Amino acid sequence: MADLEVRTKLLEELAPEHVTLVAVSKKKPVADIAALYDAGQRDFGENYVQELTEKQTQLPADIHWHFIGHLQANKVKYISPFVYLIHAVDSYKLLEEINKQALKNNRVIDVLLQVYIANEDTKFGLDEKELNEFLGNYETNSAGLQNVRICGLMGMATNTEDEQQIHAEYAKLNGLFIALSNTTFAGRSYFNTCSMGMSADYKIAIAEGSTMVRIGSMLFGRRMY
Numbered sequence: 001m002a003d004l005e006v007r008t009k010l011l012e013e014l015a016p017e018h019v020t021l022v023a024v025s026k027k028k029p030v031a032d033i034a035a036l037y038d039a040g041q042r043d044f045g046e047n048y049v050q051e052l053t054e055k056q057t058q059l060p061a062d063i064h065w066h067f068i069g070h071l072q073a074n075k076v077k078y079i080s081p082f083v084y085l086i087h088a089v090d091s092y093k094l095l096e097e098i099n100k101q102a103l104k105n106n107r108v109i110d111v112l113l114q115v116y117i118a119n120e121d122t123k124f125g126l127d128e129k130e131l132n133e134f135l136g137n138y139e140t141n142s143a144g145l146q147n148v149r150i151c152g153l154m155g156m157a158t159n160t161e162d163e164q165q166i167h168a169e170y171a172k173l174n175g176l177f178i179a180l181s182n183t184t185f186a187g188r189s190y191f192n193t194c195s196m197g198m199s200a201d202y203k204i205a206i207a208e209g210s211t212m213v214r215i216g217s218m219l220f221g222r223r224m225y
């Protein structure tokens with residue numbers, strides 16, 4: 001069940017900080033999404049292409065669908081007609097494919113670059129060196145990539161009880177975000193999103209400068225796999 005009261009409280013907490021709430025609805029039924037939609041929620045996040053495309057057709061067209069999972073290049077075409085923001089771009093090949101599919105759909109698709117900040121083997125993303133290479137490559141070739149906009153960065157902290165570590169990881173991501181806002185992407189007013197923070201660590205993420213949190217279990221209850 002979607003928790004409307006939790007959403008209200010969350011929005012109150014986020015509003016003064018100007019943080020966007022993405023309700024992560026993966027593995028949750030359409031009825032739960034509809035309940036939050038009726039309460040005014042418009043931004044929803046999904047991790048799996050097939051699950052997202054199935055839900056999208058059953059729900060109102062003005063939902064902002066965020067794709068927050070690991071995206072394979074060969075699946076971009078299924079979500080490119082409608083996706084609002086792709087959070088986890090972690091390869092140049094994927095960026096090129098998103099551009100290609102956006103062009104086919106005669107639209108511009110906004111993306112974030114996923115940066116690897118955690119101290120775990122299981123998380124995807126670019127390390128700092130790869131991020132710089134990626135952006136160098138982009139600066140050189142951006143004339144051919146008019147149908148994607150790089151709007152910021154996304155990251156996931158280590159799943160740990162150690163709050164100092166989570167602070168440090170999110171501080172690192174926000175540092176990269178601020179540096180890019182001030183340098184490489186200067187003048188591009190759309191480089192404005194630092195997506196970090198989940199149910200367990202969103203308060204820390206906000207303290208460290210998050211502009212967008214991705215909250216699932218706090219709103220929808222625990223996921224059953």
Ligand SMILES: *Cc1c(COP(=O)(O)O)cnc(C)c1O
Nearest residue numbers: 024068198199200214215216217
């Ligand atoms: C599932 C997921 C979330 C939400 O996690 P919760 O702990 O349920 O809030 C956020 N971001 C990503 C990338 C996810 O895969």
